[in-house]
Amino acid sequence: xxxxxxxxxxxxxxxxxxxxxxxxxxxxxxxxxxxxxxxxxxxxxxxxx
Amino acid sequence: xxxxxxxxxxxxxxxxxxxxxxxxxxxxxxxxxxxxxxxxxxxxxxxxxxxxxxxxxxxxxxxxxxxxxxxxxxxxxxxxxxxxxxxxxxxxxxxxxxxxxxxxxxxxxxxxxxxxxxxxxxxxxxxxxxxxxxxxxxxxxxxxxxxxxxxxxxxxxxxxxxxxxxxxxxxxxxxxxxxxxx
Numbered sequence: 001x002x003x004x005x006x007x008x009x010x011x012x013x014x015x016x017x018x019x020x021x022x023x024x025x026x027x028x029x030x031x032x033x034x035x036x037x038x039x040x041x042x043x044x045x046x047x048x049x
Numbered sequence: 050x051x052x053x054x055x056x057x058x059x060x061x062x063x064x065x066x067x068x069x070x071x072x073x074x075x076x077x078x079x080x081x082x083x084x085x086x087x088x089x090x091x092x093x094x095x096x097x098x099x100x101x102x103x104x105x106x107x108x109x110x111x112x113x114x115x116x117x118x119x120x121x122x123x124x125x126x127x128x129x130x131x132x133x134x135x136x137x138x139x140x141x142x143x144x145x146x147x148x149x150x151x152x153x154x155x156x157x158x159x160x161x162x163x164x165x166x167x168x169x170x171x172x173x174x175x176x177x178x179x180x181x182x183x184x185x186x187x188x189x190x191x192x193x194x195x196x197x198x199x200x201x202x203x204x205x206x207x208x209x210x211x212x213x214x215x216x217x218x219x220x221x222x223x224x225x226x227x228x229x230x231x
Contacts, residue, residue: 010106011103011104011105011106011163012104012105012106012122014122014123014124014125015121015122015123016121016122017119017120017121017122018116018120018121018122019104020120021100021101021104023070023094023095023096023100023101024094024095025092025093025094025095026071026080026081026084026093026094026095027077028077031068031092031094033116033120034120036066036068036116036120037118037119037120038118039064039065039066039118040064040065040066040115040116040117040118040144040145041065041066041067041068041114041115041116041117042065042066042067042068042113042114042115042144042145043068043069043070043101043112043113043114043115043116044053044067044069044070044111044112044113044130044132045072045096045101045107045110045111045112045113045114045130046069046070046071046072046080046110046111047071047072047073047080047110047111047203047206047207048071048073048075048079048080048082048083048210048217048218049073049079049206049207049209049210049217049222
């Protein structure tokens with residue numbers, strides 16, 4: 001599990017497994033990466049600004 | 050965002066999911082505007098504290114990451130990731146059909162950049178103050194973080210958006226204004 005309190009560490013590189021993490025949807029439901037095992041994911045990271 | 054919804058609609062099948070992650074300290078309403086406008090049907094997550102930036106190593110957006118069925122990162126693109134790029138779109142269509150990216154063909158020369166612990170703590174302290182309604186104090190601490198980490202475009206643009214909402218949230222984003230500030 002990816003912890004908020006972790007110190008500096010190297011980012012995940014292609015070829016490595018991602019640790020699980022959770023984030024809320026815009027309407028407040030928590031989603032975990034682990035819920036998407038078995039699915040090919042496309043993560044698109046953006047911002048409103 | 051309309052381009053992503055179009056892509057999702059055209060390629061939709063059970064074996065993949067498109068998920069967008071908005072890095073926005075100002076909360077869900079800011080990204081929701083763009084999601085609603087595009088009638089986007091894919092899930093969008095909110096990452097106020099830039100958790101993913103720490104995990105995947107970025108201080109800039111837009112970025113793309115492909116994660117396979119086993120949770121393994123297969124591809125990353127930091128900055129300028131866009132569905133409007135024909136080569137990106139072609140790669141993503143293949144991905145939705147169960148193939149690619151071919152590891153030999155992935156040009157992965159993106160440099161990883163992470164916030165230092167010090168800058169990250171300042172960013173997060175600023176977020177706490179912002180959420181308590183102490184906007185001036187939050188901007189002060191974010192500006193100090195930016196002095197330590199001037200290439201951090203997440204902190205830089207977040208300050209701009211909080212200080213100058215009219216340049217971001219009243220119709221079209223004023224990109225000329227942004228260019229003039231750089």
